[in-house]
Amino acid sequence: MKKISVLTGTRAEYHLMYPVLKKIVEHPDLELDLIVTGAHLSAKYGNTYQAIEKDGIPISIKLPILKDDEEIVDMDRAIAECMLGCSKHFKDVKPDLLLVLGDRYELFGAVIPAINQHIPIAHIHGGETTEGAIDEAVRHSVTKCSYLHFTCCEPYRKRVIQLGESPDRVFNVGGLGVENILTQSLMTQEDLEKNLSFPLNNYSLVTFHPVTLEEGTAVQQVKEMLDAFLEVEDMNFIITKANADAGGNKINEVIDQYAEKYPQKFYTEFSLGMVRYLSAMKYAHLVIGNSSSGILEAPSFRVPTINIGDRQKGRIKCESIIDCNPNKKAILDAISKGLSSSFRDSIKTMESPYGNGTTSQQIIDIINKYLENGIDLKKKFYDIEFNLKGEK
Structure with missing residues (x-):
């Protein structure tokens, strides 16, 4: 043994x-x-x-x-x-x-x-x-x-x-994230909505972490992102909080402030767990933020990813990834592109390069x-x- x-x-x-x-x-x-x-x-x-x-x-x-x-x-x-x-x-x-x-x-x-x-x-x-x-x-x-x-x-x-x-x-x-997507039994959108007690008819999934090689940018960048979300009509946002990196606590404080002020717009949680997270990704209109899951996993669902800033710079990216700067206008422009029928049609037959499960x-x-x-x-x-x- x-x-x-x-x-x-x-x-x-x-x-x-x-x-x-x-x-x-x-x-x-x-x-x-x-x-x-x-x-x-x-x-x-x-x-x-x-x-x-x-x-x-x-x-x-x-x-x-x-x-x-x-x-x-x-x-x-x-x-x-x-x-x-x-x-x-x-x-x-x-x-x-x-x-x-x-x-x-x-x-x-x-x-x-x-x-x-x-x-x-x-x-x-x-x-x-x-x-x-x-x-x-x-x-x-x-x-x-x-x-x-x-x-x-x-x-x-x-x-x-x-x-x-x-x-x-x-x-x-290949990638373990792709394997989880192909092998896990995921929740229906209706069951997920009941589980979260949050409306999921039109939503995006969000994770934003500190960019640890940048000094003091975390708070400003997450505010730019959340302010952009407030201007997207008829869309709600499930946000999983930042991890235990330097600057992560400050990001989470800002997220909590916005969620408390706009509870109908934002649902926040530290961790959804694998099944709920992948289920939320499957039915989301967009995956937004700077987490590797938007690069490695979201393409298997053919869900567009809005990749904000430089945290994931250098990774191999599928056609479904839209890179943008960490400012409100750039984020709104990227969201508009990701929601467009022409872009969504262009990735319908896209294949992920990250393995077969x-x-x-x-x-x-x-x-x-x-x-x-x-x-x-x-x-x-x-x-x-x-x-x-x-x-x-």
């Missing part, structure tokens, strides 16, 4: 990882060691660890690293506390592999002690770029710390190889194979042939 440690710190990351976690639990030769930390354990961010428990996924340890009385999240302290907690935990349970997803700062807290304790690391969703966020540096750093790589499309696989990782350890397996099984099969055969952590840097522009 091989033990796989998995770290999760946010609702979005857990929802993506759910099919992988479920398959580990059900696998006869694998044992799940789930480390829950970050926003999951914060009342301010909805205590989303309860959703994990409700799903029946066993939690091995809870590592609180956030303080609900902090006005701005101290990411340095959070990483340090996560590192100390994971270091002790790994020494106690001695996992055969650590599996992590994405680009959250909490990953450093698990990856660094794993390296020091010679625990192989497998990384999901490497090779992507988000030029407006600190996540960019975290993601590529975790790539270099990892032995196995699971990317969501071929250009990202090539980018991981460009970082010096051997092609035989880098696998294009078999991602989690591919990941489990590859991990199990490598664990059975043994892993040599002495990686060689894989050099590629290339010519730089301007070189003589």
Whole structure:
């Protein structure tokens, strides 16, 4: 029996990882060691660890690293506390592999002690770029710390190889978000409306996070967005709140102010959970904000995405993505385009580049194979042939 440690710190990351976690639990030769930390354990961010428990996924340890009385999240302290907690935990349970997803700062807290304790690391969703966020540096750093790589499309696989990782350890397996869309039983629009007690005849789904490489822009940008929404007649907005990044609390305060003033216009919640969130996305007129879900998942529903600002700059985008600047006029223009019949007709036959719904099984099969055969952590840097522009 091989033990796989998995770290999760946010609702979005857990929802993506759910099919992988479920398959580990059900696998006869694998044992799940789930480390829950970050926003999951914060009342301010909805205590989303309860959703994990409700799903029946066993939690091995809870590592609180956030303080609900902090006005701005101290990411340095959070990483340090996560590192100390994971270091002790790994020494106690001695996992055969650590599996992590994405680009959250909490990953450093698990990856660094794993390296020091010679625990192989497998990384999901490497090779992507988000030029407006600190996540960019975290993601590529975790790539270099990892032995196995699971990317969501071929250009990202090539980018991981460009970082010096051997092609035989880098696998294009598609996106977990697409798998959830294709495999989960979603709610009807009528049932969702009853569940939320909010009118859903004409609505958009919204998530807006801080752009962590920009200083002091969060409040102004979210106000521009919400002011634009007030000018869109006959449309309501379901808003899932910002995550536990620096500036996230301030964004949520502004959202609460608008929701209190315009309760018929805005419905807000920290986390809808995977099924409600994907159901809300399915029936939405638009997906709006700067969350990766608008880039990776919304195209599978052929729902237009209004991508605001630079947070997702650099990602591969389908034809359904409309980029705009974070100001009221640009947002209104983008909404108008996204609602136009000509644009909606143009994406009706669009195909998502992010896989066919078999991602989690591919990941489990590859991990199990490598664990059975043994892993040599002495990686060689894989050099590629290339010519730089301007070189003589």
